[in-house]
Amino acid sequence: MGVIVYKCINCGGPLAFKAETQDWTCDYCLSQFTEEEVQQFIKKEEQSQEFSAEEQVREHEFQEKSVGYSCTSCGAEIVTDDTTAATFCYYCHNPTIIPRRLEGEFRPEKVIPFKLSKEKAAELFIAWCRKKPLLPRVFGSQSQLEKLTGIYVPFWLFDCDVSGNVQGKATKVRSYVRGDTRITETRHYRVGREGKAIFQGVPADGSKKMDDDLMAILEPFDYQDLEDFSMSYLSGYYAEKYDMDHNEVYPRVTQLLRTHMQTLLTNTIQGYSTVSIQHSNVKFHNVKVSYCLLPVWMFTYQFQGKTYVFAMNGQTGKIAGELPISKARAFAWFGGVAAGVFAILSAGGLFLW
Amino acid sequence: MVRRIFIIIAIFISFSPYLIYAEGTEERVFDQAALFSQSEKEQLENLVQSMIQHTELDIAIVTADDVQGKSSADYAHDFYNEHSLGYGSTADGLLYLINMDDREVYIYTRDRGYDYFDDSRIDKVLDQVVPYLSDGQYAKSAETFLHEAERIVLTEGIVTSPDGEEEGSIWTEFAIYLGISVVAGGAVIVVMILGNRGRSTVHEGTYLKDGSFQVTNRMDQYYTTTVTRQRIQRNRSGGSGPRIGGGGRSF
Numbered sequence: 001m002g003v004i005v006y007k008c009i010n011c012g013g014p015l016a017f018k019a020e021t022q023d024w025t026c027d028y029c030l031s032q033f034t035e036e037e038v039q040q041f042i043k044k045e046e047q048s049q050e051f052s053a054e055e056q057v058r059e060h061e062f063q064e065k066s067v068g069y070s071c072t073s074c075g076a077e078i079v080t081d082d083t084t085a086a087t088f089c090y091y092c093h094n095p096t097i098i099p100r101r102l103e104g105e106f107r108p109e110k111v112i113p114f115k116l117s118k119e120k121a122a123e124l125f126i127a128w129c130r131k132k133p134l135l136p137r138v139f140g141s142q143s144q145l146e147k148l149t150g151i152y153v154p155f156w157l158f159d160c161d162v163s164g165n166v167q168g169k170a171t172k173v174r175s176y177v178r179g180d181t182r183i184t185e186t187r188h189y190r191v192g193r194e195g196k197a198i199f200q201g202v203p204a205d206g207s208k209k210m211d212d213d214l215m216a217i218l219e220p221f222d223y224q225d226l227e228d229f230s231m232s233y234l235s236g237y238y239a240e241k242y243d244m245d246h247n248e249v250y251p252r253v254t255q256l257l258r259t260h261m262q263t264l265l266t267n268t269i270q271g272y273s274t275v276s277i278q279h280s281n282v283k284f285h286n287v288k289v290s291y292c293l294l295p296v297w298m299f300t301y302q303f304q305g306k307t308y309v310f311a312m313n314g315q316t317g318k319i320a321g322e323l324p325i326s327k328a329r330a331f332a333w334f335g336g337v338a339a340g341v342f343a344i345l346s347a348g349g350l351f352l353w
Numbered sequence: 354m355v356r357r358i359f360i361i362i363a364i365f366i367s368f369s370p371y372l373i374y375a376e377g378t379e380e381r382v383f384d385q386a387a388l389f390s391q392s393e394k395e396q397l398e399n400l401v402q403s404m405i406q407h408t409e410l411d412i413a414i415v416t417a418d419d420v421q422g423k424s425s426a427d428y429a430h431d432f433y434n435e436h437s438l439g440y441g442s443t444a445d446g447l448l449y450l451i452n453m454d455d456r457e458v459y460i461y462t463r464d465r466g467y468d469y470f471d472d473s474r475i476d477k478v479l480d481q482v483v484p485y486l487s488d489g490q491y492a493k494s495a496e497t498f499l500h501e502a503e504r505i506v507l508t509e510g511i512v513t514s515p516d517g518e519e520e521g522s523i524w525t526e527f528a529i530y531l532g533i534s535v536v537a538g539g540a541v542i543v544v545m546i547l548g549n550r551g552r553s554t555v556h557e558g559t560y561l562k563d564g565s566f567q568v569t570n571r572m573d574q575y576y577t578t579t580v581t582r583q584r585i586q587r588n589r590s591g592g593s594g595p596r597i598g599g600g601g602r603s604f
Contacts, residue, residue, distance in 0.1 A: 134545050144440050165570070182583045187575060194570035198562040217551045220559050260557035266567050267557075308549075320551040328541055338538030345530040 016236020086239035164282035206242030217320035411446030459601030
């Protein structure tokens with residue numbers, strides 16, 4: 001059992017998870033399946049292909065070393081890099097899952113299934129582009145958006161208790177006029193705050209392929225939609241397994257939480273004219289981590305010889321990525337605003353003087 | 354009659370030392386709070402006298418331990434008038450007051466003295482003298498004031514009032530408008546460029562468990578107050594009567 005292809009129980013056609021309806025609909029006979037029904041299908045498959053423990057070990061070693069897997073539908077070799085957990089057969093385009101890469105320590109605990117279909121994602125992207133005044137006008141047409149790929153990206157979610165303190169100086173300034181003299185009284189204080197907080201579900205992506213900054217902009221995901229992991233959700237999308245474990249991404253999380261905690265504490269220093277923080281200290285306790293797959297639409301866009309990469313939160317539609325800038329439009333805006341301001345100032349100036 | 358003349362002469366003679374003193378080297382260091390040693394006082398006196406000659410401004414160093422409830426500015430002003438200080442017909446001059454009653458230093462400027470010292474220059478001088486005063490080096494602070502004041506008068510000259518440019522040509526005005534326009538256009542473009550990409554919306558509350566943040570300890574400890582006084586300058590360029598300015602600071 002190198003790979004899994006979910007097949008319709010009624011007609012044998014390949015099944016993919018549909019974001020619009022949140023179920024599995026067969027494209028061929030239009031049968032709809034719930035998660036339970038799809039799960040039963042896997043169990044049946046597993047029963048019919050049971051392996052002894054010994055065989056599994058051998059099989060495992062063999063597969064770790066082998067470069068490719070065979071498609072169960074057409075028999076062609078499926079070539080992937082070694083972090084891909086779900087993909088499509090290159091030849092028959094059947095959605096294909098490689099379960100070995102989702103087992104053991106690589107088995108995600110939870111998954112947020114895709115909420116936005118490919119069409120909806122493209123629509124949202126175009127709507128987003130329309131609002132950008134500096135974008136070249138030809139950019140963002142539907143036809144160039146074909147390379148939209150839905151990927152389940154491996155994320156580590158951290159829960160932890162945080163305690164910390166900040167110390168600094170603050171002033172209260174009072175200024176008043178007495179006779180011909182302006183008197184400014186500055187009262188100086190030493191200020192400090194100590195506190196604790198609980199942070200939950202702080203995400204950090206565990207894939208080297210994914211740009212950390214791009215992924216950070218997609219946040220936040222709504223964890224209400226977290227489901228227990230089932231491979232069936234991956235059918236019809238790409239999926240990656242992590243290649244950075246939670247220890248590798250932990251520093252990113254602590255750095256973020258450190259600044260968050262400092263901000264929370266500093267915000268409680270109220271009623272002063274100025275506050276400057278000089279020392280701070282943040283500690284982490286009870287760190288818990290869970291491994292999840294979160295949905296991301298990725299697309300690349302070729303424009304005037306340059307490749308632009310965008311990512312969209314497959315749940316909320318939030319977009320990350322930098323758009324090209326049209327120099328002509330930038331110049332037009334600059335000229336227009338500057339000319340307008342100049343005209344108003346000059347008119348005002350001539351009337352006033 | 355003869356007796357009368359004799360009495361007048363006697364009175365004249367008995368006052369003459371004061372009159373002679375007043376006509377000759379007039380005292381300009383008034384150490385009422387006794388902050389200077391004899392040698393310091395003589396040294397300052399010499400410095401002041403040479404500076405008066407160089408700058409053509411009257412200069413006085415005053416220390417006081419009782420300002421009779423007046424503000425430093427009022428005390429300096431009254432002292433200046435009572436002692437008929439001032440160089441020339443318009444009473445040009447500077448007065449450096451160390452007010453030990455309020456632990457405050459004040460620089461009083463008058464007429465041409467006022468022309469040399471605007472708020473920012475006074476502030477700069479105060480920046481230099483206050484550390485000495487906090488340290489108890491009163492003579493050193495006065496000496497620093499004298500050197501700084503002389504340097505400003507002789508090298509930096511009279512403060513050019515910004516109002517002087519009001520009569521500038523219409524082209525200067527347009528140049529200023531053009532500058533403002535370019536800055537406004539640039540600011541709009543910068544905002545647009547920043548908006549031309551997806552931005553992070555994660556803030557400190559995003560992953561915070563509701564109600565879990567608690568402050569366990571607070572410290573708000575008052576330790577000192579500093580006071581600055583600034584004379585409000587009205588009509589810098591025009592008007593009749595004496596032009597008076599100044600600024601002070603606590604130490």
